[in-house]
Amino acid sequence: MGAELGKYKSCVSARSTDKEILKGAQDGGIVTSLFAYALEAGIIDGAIVAGKGDLPWKPEPVVATTRAELLAARGTRYNISPNMSLIKEVTRSYGLDKVGIVGTPCQMQAVRKAQLYPFGLREVGDKIALAVGIFCMENFPYQSVLQLVEDHAAMKMESVKKMEIGKGKFWVFGERGQVVQLPLKVTHKYEQPGCHVCLDYVANMADISTGSVGSPDGWSTIFVRSKIGDSVWAKAMAAGCFETKPMETVKPGLELVTKLANEKISKNRKTLEERASFGTGKGLRNPYL
Numbered sequence: 508m509g510a511e512l513g514k515y516k517s518c519v520s521a522r523s524t525d526k527e528i529l530k531g532a533q534d535g536g537i538v539t540s541l542f543a544y545a546l547e548a549g550i551i552d553g554a555i556v557a558g559k560g561d562l563p564w565k566p567e568p569v570v571a572t573t574r575a576e577l578l579a580a581r582g583t584r585y586n587i588s589p590n591m592s593l594i595k596e597v598t599r600s601y602g603l604d605k606v607g608i609v610g611t612p613c614q615m616q617a618v619r620k621a622q623l624y625p626f627g628l629r630e631v632g633d634k635i636a637l638a639v640g641i642f643c644m645e646n647f648p649y650q651s652v653l654q655l656v657e658d659h660a661a662m663k664m665e666s667v668k669k670m671e672i673g674k675g676k677f678w679v680f681g682e683r684g685q686v687v688q689l690p691l692k693v694t695h696k697y698e699q700p701g702c703h704v705c706l707d708y709v710a711n712m713a714d715i716s717t718g719s720v721g722s723p724d725g726w727s728t729i730f731v732r733s734k735i736g737d738s739v740w741a742k743a744m745a746a747g748c749f750e751t752k753p754m755e756t757v758k759p760g761l762e763l764v765t766k767l768a769n770e771k772i773s774k775n776r777k778t779l780e781e782r783a784s785f786g787t788g789k790g791l792r793n794p795y796l
C-alpha cells in the first residue's frame with residue numbers, strides 16, 4: 508500500500524467486546540472502548556469527545572472524565588465538533604494532566620501542530636496522552652445536515668436514530684424504522700468548502716485511527732500508528748477490550764480504504780491546484796461577461 512494510508516505499525520478489523528458500549532455505537536465502538544479502557548488504566552484522566560449539544564444531532568465538545576460521560580457521547584454526528592477548542596481549557600480549568608482527544612484528520616493535524624509550535628498553548632502538548640482520529644471524507648455545516656435530513660430525507664431531526672455515510676450513500680435511519688438513502692451527488696454541494704482541499708482520509712497524524720470503511724458491518728478498521736498508540740492498543744487487547752480479525756481476511760478490506768483515500772487525495776489535489784491558480788494567469792475576469 509502507498510502513502511495514502513499514512514504510516515502505521517499494524518492494521519486490523521476490530522470491535523469492542525463491551526456489550527453496553529456496542530449498543531449505542533456507530534460501528535465497532537472503538538473510540539468509546541479505547542477511552543474507557545485508558546481511563547480505567549490511568550493512561551488518561553479524561554478525554555475531549557463530541558458530546559450531544561442542545562440541538563438534535565449538533566455535537567458539542569465535552570470533557571468526559573467518567574465512563575458514563577463517554578457512553579453518553581457515543582455515535583457519529585456528521586458536522587464538525589470543534590474538539591480542539593477545549594484543548595487548553597482541559598489542562599487548565601479541568602486540571603487534566605493526561606488528555607485523550609478524538610477528532611477528524613484535520614483536528615489530528617491541529618493536535619500535532621499544537622505540540623510542535625505551542626504558541627499560546629504552553630504545557631498543553633505534553634499532556635496529550637492519546638489522540639484518536641476518525642476517517643473522514645468530508646464534513647457538513649449543521650445547517651446543511653438540517654437541509655439534508657428535513658428537506659431531502661423528509662424526516663424531523665429529533666426523530667432520527669442514526670446517520671451514516673457508506674456504500675456511496677448518505678443514510679438516515681428514523682426511530683420508527685424508516686430508512687432514507689440520499690445519493691452523494693445530492694449531498695456534495697452541502698459539504699464544507701474547506702474539505703475540498705483536504706488530503707487526509709485516514710487521520711495520518713493520530714496515535715490510532717479508525718473508521719468503518721474496509722470492515723464488515725458492526726466492525727471497524729484500525730490503524731495503530733505511533734509508539735503511544737501501539738502501547739495503548741496492546742494493553743487494551745491484553746485486557747480483552749476488543750476482538751479482532753486480520754485485515755486480509757475481511758471484506759471489503761484494505762483495498763477499499765486505499766481506493767477511497769486515493770480518490771479523496773486526487774479529487775482534492777485538483778481543487779487545490781485550481782484554487783492556487785485562481786486570480787493569476789490572465790488576471791481577474793468576470794466569468795459572466
Ligand code: SF4
Pocket residue numbers: 587611612613614643644645646699701702703705706707
Ligand atoms: S474532510 Fe478534511 S478538512 Fe473536512 S472535516 Fe474531514 S478531515 Fe477535516
